[in-house]
Each structure stands twice: as structure tokens, then as C-alpha cells.
Amino acid sequence: MSVDTATVKRVARLARIAVTDDDAERMTGELNAILGFVEQLGEVDVSGVDAMTSVTPMEMKKRQDVVTDGGKADDIVANAPMTDENFFLVPKVVE
Numbered sequence: 001m002s003v004d005t006a007t008v009k010r011v012a013r014l015a016r017i018a019v020t021d022d023d024a025e026r027m028t029g030e031l032n033a034i035l036g037f038v039e040q041l042g043e044v045d046v047s048g049v050d051a052m053t054s055v056t057p058m059e060m061k062k063r064q065d066v067v068t069d070g071g072k073a074d075d076i077v078a079n080a081p082m083t084d085e086n087f088f089l090v091p092k093v094v095e
Helices: 005-014 021-042
Strands: none
Touching (some): 005 021
């Protein structure tokens, strides 16, 4: 895949980036180099390679999937001027 100056200017306009003609020429070369590298990565044989989430092998930490109130209700309303049973009390604003 190859990028031309018109494509660079179109992408810049979509991204709302001001690009001069000189910058567009320079970016064309840079984007083509990036796309060339990505095409090289597509040629790498990764069959037999397990997917991994980290460079070091580790077991994912898991917790029980249970519904709780978080145990923080008292802490959350601690600084509120008015509360009632862990709910914020606010003055009525609509008549």
C-alpha cells in the first residue's frame, strides 16, 4: 500500500490538522515507511506461537463475580452536609 500527498492532506483535514505542502511531502515519505514496516510484519510466520499478555509468563488474577455495595457507602457520604441511611439529602429545587 502506498500513500500519496492527496491522501496525507485528506487525512490531515479529517484530523483537523493544518498541514503545509512541504509537511505533506515529508509525511508522505514517513507514512509510506511505516506502512512498509507493517507489511513486513505481515510476512512473519507466527504459527505455533501462543498469544500472550506479558513477556513474563503469569497467571491472570481473578476474583469472584459477586454483587456488592463496595463497602464504601459510609466513606462516600462522610463529608456530605446532610445524609440519611447513606443517601445524600439535597434541598428541593422544583416546586
